[in-house]
Amino acid sequence: MNILVINAGSSSLKYQLYNMETEDVLAKGRVERIGMDSSILTHEVDNQPEVREVSEILDHTTAIKKVLDMLTHKKFGVLRNMSDIQAVGHRVVHGGESFSRSVLVDQAVKLEIRKLFDLAPLHNPAHMMGIAAVEANLPEVPQAVVFDTAFHQTMPPISYLYAIPTVLYSKHKIRRYGFHGTSHDYVSKKAADFLGRPLSELKLITCHIGNGASCAAILYGQSYDTSMGMTPLEGLMMGTRSGDLDPAIVPYTINKEDLTLNEVNSMLNKHSGLLAISGISSDMREVVDAMKEGNEKAKLAFEMYAYRIRKYIGSYVAAMDGVDAIVFTAGVGENSDALRKEVCQGLTFFGVQLSGERNAVRSSEPRRITSDDSKVSVLVVPTNEELLIARDTYNLVLEQHQTITEADSDEQSNEGE
Numbered sequence: 001m002n003i004l005v006i007n008a009g010s011s012s013l014k015y016q017l018y019n020m021e022t023e024d025v026l027a028k029g030r031v032e033r034i035g036m037d038s039s040i041l042t043h044e045v046d047n048q049p050e051v052r053e054v055s056e057i058l059d060h061t062t063a064i065k066k067v068l069d070m071l072t073h074k075k076f077g078v079l080r081n082m083s084d085i086q087a088v089g090h091r092v093v094h095g096g097e098s099f100s101r102s103v104l105v106d107q108a109v110k111l112e113i114r115k116l117f118d119l120a121p122l123h124n125p126a127h128m129m130g131i132a133a134v135e136a137n138l139p140e141v142p143q144a145v146v147f148d149t150a151f152h153q154t155m156p157p158i159s160y161l162y163a164i165p166t167v168l169y170s171k172h173k174i175r176r177y178g179f180h181g182t183s184h185d186y187v188s189k190k191a192a193d194f195l196g197r198p199l200s201e202l203k204l205i206t207c208h209i210g211n212g213a214s215c216a217a218i219l220y221g222q223s224y225d226t227s228m229g230m231t232p233l234e235g236l237m238m239g240t241r242s243g244d245l246d247p248a249i250v251p252y253t254i255n256k257e258d259l260t261l262n263e264v265n266s267m268l269n270k271h272s273g274l275l276a277i278s279g280i281s282s283d284m285r286e287v288v289d290a291m292k293e294g295n296e297k298a299k300l301a302f303e304m305y306a307y308r309i310r311k312y313i314g315s316y317v318a319a320m321d322g323v324d325a326i327v328f329t330a331g332v333g334e335n336s337d338a339l340r341k342e343v344c345q346g347l348t349f350f351g352v353q354l355s356g357e358r359n360a361v362r363s364s365e366p367r368r369i370t371s372d373d374s375k376v377s378v379l380v381v382p383t384n385e386e387l388l389i390a391r392d393t394y395n396l397v398l399e400q401h402q403t404i405t406e407a408d409s410d411e412q413s414n415e416g417e
């Protein structure tokens with residue numbers, strides 16, 4: 001079965017096509033600058049040079065059409081025709097309390113995702129556009145949705161409740177949901193495999209440090225606490241997001257700067273974090289480069305960013321009364337040895353002894369970056385949210401086939417009676 005995995009953002013769309021019998025990625029790529037002039041489609045097939053196509057892609061329906069054209073292209077494609085795609089799996093950031101597992105898309109599911117637009121304004125509307133675009137181009141193909149929030153539904157009330165009047169929870173479901181769950185789930189299982197110990201016996205802290213970033217306390221295989229909250233704004237300092245701040249800053253800034261609520265929201269989501277403090281970029285690579293050239297603001301941004309991660313790790317050691325391993329993953333976590341060093345050098349009290357040599361190794365495999373005598377292991381485990389999405393989609397479609405087959409055979413045996 002071939003499954004197309006889609007992670008739709010507001011102006012971008014990433015895709016991977018899987019053969020599920022082998023779990024091989026047949027092709028992958030991304031469309032950037034959707035709705036802007038000169039959109040770019042980048043398409044990769046193993047062992048072949050990357051293909052870049054610049055054209056005008058005004059909306060997600062056109063973007064999906066372009067992806068399908070590329071996947072079935074005579075020269076660059078990997079499929080004979082579109083009917084070779086048997087299912088599509090989407091990443092959906094916010095599933096609220098309605099979804100603690102992945103589901104196949106139907107009208108009711110779409111309605112629920114729409115209800116959650118306010119809670120993930122940067123993400124959920126884009127995912128819905130992705131789902132609608134697939135419906136328009138591949139109307140017969142089943143679609144599944146895999147939620148960032150689902151894995152964190154095991155959190156206990158002491159983690160997920162905010163200390164505000166409880167009516168706000170009962171009436172409006174204001175609570176911590178947590179995000180990047182697919183990634184925290186995937187890397188915690190990989191870490192247990194790497195350590196050769198059952199996940200059900202481990203206390204892990206997983207740090208998904210990408211453009212968006214979150215830490216999670218994974219107690220015996222289940223999410224116990226996580227740094228993102230009702231929305232993906234809370235917690236760590238991120239590329240453009242502020243992370244934790246005193247909520248009183250919001251009304252104060254509105255008054256002092258004569259801003260609207262929307263403007264403050266946009267400031268906290270899009271104009272804060274690394275970008276605001278460094279004054280250079282939201283991209284960690286550029287911040288590190290500037291720091292190496294002696295830029296003081298970049299240095300401050302880098303140190304603040306690492307300090308927040310270190311504080312969360314410390315608090316999760318306390319939350320779980322211990323930790324067996326700390327795991328770094330995602331764009332920054334997998335690639336920036338400088339950031340990992342900055343975070344870990346303040347964790348010696350917990351028994352973390354980083355190995356400079358191991359930390360400098362670049363690899364796409366899980367690896368240990370602490371020395372052999374370190375009491376707590378620190379691992380780098382590359383994440384693969386797309387593979388988990390493909391697996392969930394595959395299992396849901398198989399389940400559906402089985403249900404239909406059983407119903408058919410029941411019907412036939414009833415007719416035969």
Ligand SMILES: Nc1ncnc2c1ncn2[C@@H]1O[C@H](COP(=O)(O)OP(=O)(O)O)[C@@H](O)[C@H]1O
Pocket residue numbers: 209210211212239282283284285288330331332335336
């Ligand atoms: N070699 C590197 N060193 C430091 N940071 C890196 C490196 N490679 C990628 N990154 C960072 O990873 C971030 C993207 O992470 P990623 O997990 O792909 O984010 P997202 O999925 O949210 O787009 C970029 O913003 C960049 O700062």
Ligand SMILES: CC(=O)OP(=O)(O)O
Pocket residue numbers: 093148179180210211212213232
């Ligand atoms: C939830 C979230 O922040 O996702 P991303 O890191 O992809 O922005």
Ligand SMILES: [Mg+2]
Pocket residue numbers: 210211330
């Ligand atoms: Mg990501």
